[in-house]
Amino acid sequence: MMSELSIQENVSLAPLTTFKIGGPARHFVSVKTEPELHEALEVSRKNSWPIFILAGGSNLIVSDKGFDGLVINLELGTGDWGLDDNQLTASASLSMRDLVNASIDNGLSGLAWAGGLPGSFGGAIRGNAGCFGSEMKDIVTTVTSINTKTGAKVTRNNADCQFEYRGSYYKYHPEIITLATIQLHPGDKAELRRIADEHIQYRLARQPLEFPNAGSIFKNVPLEQVPKIHLPLFADAIKDDPFPIVPTAKILAVAGLKGMRVGDAQLSEKHSNYIVNLGQAKSSDIVALIDKIKAEIKTRYQIDLEVEPQLVGF
Ligand SMILES: Cc1cc2nc3c(=O)[nH]c(=O)nc-3n(C[C@H](O)[C@H](O)[C@H](O)COP(=O)(O)OP(=O)(O)OC[C@H]3O[C@@H](n4cnc5c(N)ncnc54)[C@H](O)[C@@H]3O)c2cc1C
Structure with missing residues (x-):
């Protein structure tokens, strides 16, 4: 029998994002279990509401108008995980922090690189999150998802997830990741804790x-x-992570754009590839600042910058 899902109206999305910015969801529902997710999808289909999946909210720019449809919030930290022969299987809504800790507490290596990475397990898989030389694609073995249109459940192996730089199959198809398995290996608990803590400290110091x-x-x-003529400007920052790249932070620092501001949106003085909300920034300020930075970098170095977070409701 179906439970009564509580669908709310006009719920502000700002508190559910790490930017603390964004208008309301026309309809909103929080789900903790797979049956609740199926039920929410059925409601969206019945009403022909467009849907948006919100998990940790750490990679989003939500428009000031909000989202004119149903936001399904996969409640962060809910669900379950288990170990089988060094393979960790977990619900997509669990936080990366909890999974990093679970892997270390069980003396398993493979996830310590993600120490300090915000957001959910499913969000990290969908965006192939990565840092410190590793990415989700290096450890994922299988991913189970639900098609939002048909409700059908599919399990894909690593190759079929079509991982790419900050993306995967799930970025382009109407599917919600519900469960995934990652391959870990026996490791030294104390050493893994040290690595994860070092990454957390690095983030605190630099971000x-x-x-x-x-x-x-x-x-x-x-x-x-990067046009060859401009490469010498950035040569000392080139790195191989996850392939040869010029860090955008370097390009923006060399261009002298740190501190650039529109309203309360500012290109951080501390990390030049972070825009921060100084307090009252609107998403229109964030987008205007992004546009100014893109135009400046295109004019100076003929480089097209690509926005990383997902834009919602634009
Ligand atoms: C301080 C800070 C540091 C960060 N550092 C890094 C970093 O080092 N490396 C990195 O890669 N990223 C980094 N990020 C970005 C962000 O943490 C990751 O992209 C994270 O994986 C997003 O997960 P989330 O649960 O917050 O997703 P959300 O922001 O909630 O959603 C992002 C997108 O994923 C979709 N989505 C979420 N869950 C699912 C699901 N279960 N199924 C299908 N689609 C889903 C959403 O619909 C949305 O389109 C950082 C963010 C912050 C704020």
Whole structure:
């Protein structure tokens, strides 16, 4: 028998995003279980409401108008995980922080690189999150998802997930990741804890975590997309992560754009690829600042910057 899902109207999305910005969801529902998710999808189909899946909210720019449809919130931290022969299977709504800790507590290596990575397990898989030389694609073995239009459940292996730089199959298809398995290996608990803590400390020192933000605002730039004539400007920052790139933070710092501001949206002084919300920023300020930065970098270096967070309701 179906439970009564509580569908709310005009729910502000700002508090559910790490940017603390964005208008209301016309309809909103929070789900903790797979049956609740199926039920929410059925409601959306019955009413022909467009849907948006919100998990950790750490990679979103939600428009000031909000989202004119049903936002399904996969409640962060809900669900379950289990171990079988060094393979960790977990619900998509669990936080990366909990899974990093679970892997370390069980003396398993493979996830310590993600120490300090915000958001959910499913969000990390969908965006092939990565840092410190590793990405989700290196450890994922299978992913189970639900098609939002038909409700059908599919399990894909790593190759079929079509992982790419900050993307996967799930970025382009109407499917919600519900469960996934990652391959880990026996490791030394103390050493894994040290690595994860080092990454957390690195983030605290280098990233403007004292202000609301959505992580890197632009993707890094593949080396071949930087005109040769400008390469010497950035040569000392080129790195191989996850392929030869010029860090966008370097390009924006060399261009002298740190501190650039529109309203309360500011290109961080601390990390030049982070836009921070100084307090009252609107998403229109964020987007105007993004446009100004893109235009400046295109004019100066003929480089096209690509926004990393997902735009919602634009
Ligand atoms: C301070 C900070 C540091 C960050 N550092 C990094 C970093 O080092 N590396 C990195 O890659 N990212 C980084 N990010 C970005 C962000 O943490 C990741 O992209 C994260 O994986 C997003 O997960 P989420 O649960 O918050 O997704 P959300 O922001 O809730 O959603 C992002 C997108 O994923 C979709 N989505 C979410 N869950 C599912 C699901 N279960 N099934 C299908 N689609 C889904 C949403 O619909 C949306 O389109 C950082 C962000 C912040 C704020």
